Amino acid sequence: MAKRGMDMARSGALRLLAGVRDGLSLSDQAGALKALPPPDQARAARLAAEVLRHQSRADAVIAAYVSRRPSPQVADILRLATVELLQLAGAAHGVVDAAVTLTRGLGQKGQAAAGMVNAVLRKVAAHQGWADLPPQPMPDWLREPVAAAYGADAALAIEAAHQAGAPLDLSPKPGATVEGAEALPTRSLRIRGPVQVSALPGFSAGDWWVQDAAAALPVHLLDPQPGERIADLCAAPGGKTLQLAAAGAHVTAVDISPARLKRVAENLARCTLTAELVAADALEWRPDAALDAVLLDAPCSATGTIRRHPDLPFLRDGSGVPALVDLQARLIDHALSLIRPGGRLVYAVCSLLPDEGEAQVAAALARHPGLAVETPDLPGVEPSWITAEGGLRTRPDFWADRGGMDGFFMARLRKAE
Helix, strand or coil: CCHHHHHHHHHHHHHHHHHHHCCCCHHHCHHHHCCCCHHHHHHHHHHHHHHHHCHHHHHHHHHCCCCCCCCHHHHHHHHHHHHHHHCCCCCHHHHHHHHHHHHHCCCHHHHHHHHHHHHHHHHHHCCCCHHHCCCCCCCHHHHHHHHHHHCHHHHHHHHHHHHHCCCEEEEECCCCCCCCCEECCCCCEEECCCCCHHHCCCCCCCCEEECCCCCCHHHHHHCCCCCCEEEEECCCCCHHHHHHHHCCCEEEEEECCHHHHHHHHHHHHHCCCCCEEEECCCCCCCCCCCEEEEEEECCCCCHHHCCCCCCHHHHCCCCCHHHHHHHHHHHHHHHHHCEEEEEEEEEEECCCCHHHCHHHHHHHHHHCCCCEEECCCCCCCCHHHECCCCCEEECCCCCCCCCCCCCEEEEEEECCC
């Protein structure tokens, strides 16, 4: 990348990091980068994500060479340069000079801090032991229940998986392949390294769509059959809707957001698949006749997706989890009321918290006599992923040698005949 483009990407990354400090997610900040060419927008987003994945490690290194805490803006510049130097193996001269220039651009206080930034980063460039530093820790509100549920070693392994980031996973139409992609045992395809999605073979033809391998499992668990009437509740962004439609089911995709449903419609059109799209509150929507099955990918803490969304731990404090747990329980009860006797419900959340997963299923079984959990029997699913309740639990540290997967809980519930 040319120097000017690199400097623009760095400036964009700093705008994104400032936005996260102000409570905005990376995905909500497209406007912060609109002045940049698309390649520099992508580079800025990648740089910001890398800083968030490694912030605690960068802070530990920087702390050894500063005498007092820098301002938030200068701290972000130091973190960005430290990650470029030690994680991304950037050339020391260019990285340090760029950081000094960015610091001077902060005004009078920046001019005063430029010498310090130069001196600190020259020492950082020679720092040893970066690889031995522990990964970015989960916040206490998340780490404590995760360690309690899965053990301290698993919590550390999950943090390492968060730090490693995520490859690109695709869900193919039946029989479709992508040259160069790894075929995963659960039927997804995986591509490593940075890629332009729209340039991949089969994109224009609609042969596949982007979907994490773990996120594809709930539909496999539901096992949709041709001609079945199935609702996908809380459907956007629509990967599961596409899976259901590709299986030949008559799908109604329900989501409260018309804007998000527009994205579902675009993906259906690209993949030449059909589904009925309904903008409605899933708690209020009812079909005109009982359904064969419902897929409920319920609103949740999204704590299973940190490897893809490293800003999440900086934006949430866990206070919203109890309200989500209550909403999930109401959605389960409502979904069951939409299904014919003997029909099935797959409940899924992209959460690491048992309160949103295993405990929800246990509570649903207590509320609904005759409701039963059907233990998964799916290709590629390892026995250790099956929970005591008969659900399926994936974690970011699973498939560590393959690049991990998102953290999900899912269970297939059979309604009494």
